[in-house]
Amino acid sequence: xxxxxxYCHPCPESFIAAVRDRAIAALKRGGHDVRLLDLYxxxxxxxxxxxxxxxxxxxGRNEAPxxxxxxxxxxxxxxxxxxxxxxxxxxxxxxxxxxxxxxPHATFEMPKPGRPIARRMKHIRVVAAIxxxxxxxxxxxxxxxxxxxxxxxxxxxLCHWRCRRLWMALHRMDxxxxxxxxxxxxAVERRLSRI
Numbered sequence: 001x002x003x004x005x006x007y008c009h010p011c012p013e014s015f016i017a018a019v020r021d022r023a024i025a026a027l028k029r030g031g032h033d034v035r036l037l038d039l040y041x042x043x044x045x046x047x048x049x050x051x052x053x054x055x056x057x058x059x060g061r062n063e064a065p066x067x068x069x070x071x072x073x074x075x076x077x078x079x080x081x082x083x084x085x086x087x088x089x090x091x092x093x094x095x096x097x098x099x100x101x102x103x104p105h106a107t108f109e110m111p112k113p114g115r116p117i118a119r120r121m122k123h124i125r126v127v128a129a130i131x132x133x134x135x136x137x138x139x140x141x142x143x144x145x146x147x148x149x150x151x152x153x154x155x156x157x158l159c160h161w162r163c164r165r166l167w168m169a170l171h172r173m174d175x176x177x178x179x180x181x182x183x184x185x186x187a188v189e190r191r192l193s194r195i
Contacts, residue, residue, distance in 0.1 A: 001126070001195065003032045004076035008083040008094040010040045015173070015181060016132055020082045022185045023130065026192040027080070037072055039093050044069075046096020059105040069101045078126035078195060079159075081151055085133040085169070089146040098150070108158045117157070124159035126195055127152060128166035130188060132173040140171065166191060 005023060009016045020036075027034045039046075048056075055061040063070055073079075083094050090098070104110050109118035129151040133140055152165045168191060170176065170184045 001032045001077045002075055003027050003034045003078040003080055003126075003195075004037060004072050005034055005080045005082065006037045006039070006094070006097070008039045008081075008091050008097075010093075014084070016082060016084050018181075018185060019130055019132070019188055022189050023080060023082060023192050026189040027195065030193050030195065032078075032195070035072060035075070037069070039097055044093065044097060046093045046100065048096070048100050052100065057104055057110070062103040063106050066101045066103070069097070070103075070106055073101065073107065073121065074123075076124055079124055079128070079155070080192070081127075081129040081131075083129075083131055083147075084173075085131045085135075085140075085147050088135070088140065088143045090150060095150075098155075102155070102158070119158050119161065121159045122161070124163065126164045126166070127156040127159060128168075128192070128195070130168045132170045134174050135171060137169075137171045140169075166195075 005020070005027070007020045011017070024034055024036065049065075052062070052065055081094070083091055089095070102108070106120065108120050111117050129148060131147060135143075148167050148169075152167055156163045156165050168184075168188060170181070176184075
């Protein structure tokens with residue numbers, strides 16, 4: 001399977017970088033073709049310009065500023081997002097990537113009267129998200145799980161109608177022990193090796 005791994009963290013020494021490395025190793029061991037899209041390392045600009053917004057609904061023109069990223073999406077059969085949860089949601093860099101890259105006509109069709117949004121990413125059959133959170137699980141659930149909902153519901157409905165979804169999270173990140181972190185890394189490796 002062709003897997004696009006979208007990684008978002010500014011610090012190369014972060015724990016989430018270790019998660020990324022374990023994920024890549026597990027996927028490659030499973031025989032998958034993996035492309036890493038490291039948003040910070042490539043210097044992705046998450047800010048949508050006024051000109052981009054004006055042409056957001058113009059087929060073709062809305063693709064031009066992000067053509068390389070759309071090519072990655074068109075190549076992929078699976079998406080794996082690895083990122084920290086900050087303020088209950090996606091880091092601004094990742095949210096900006098969604099805003100700028102997932103454009104109408106390329107990744108979905110706008111709703112029409114009496115018809116919902118239409119899928120354009122039908123070749124993507126797996127959407128996975130792996131994150132770390134400072135909050136306990138119960139508090140994050142109470143808040144509404146915004147990052148998870150954005151990726152596993154909002155993105156997966158634009159993909160294959162039987163798209164498989166996977167969520168993994170390490171809660172209370174700031175107070176976990178080395179044993180708990182290693183256990184989480186091992187769980188990531190096990191789950192991704194079964195994709």
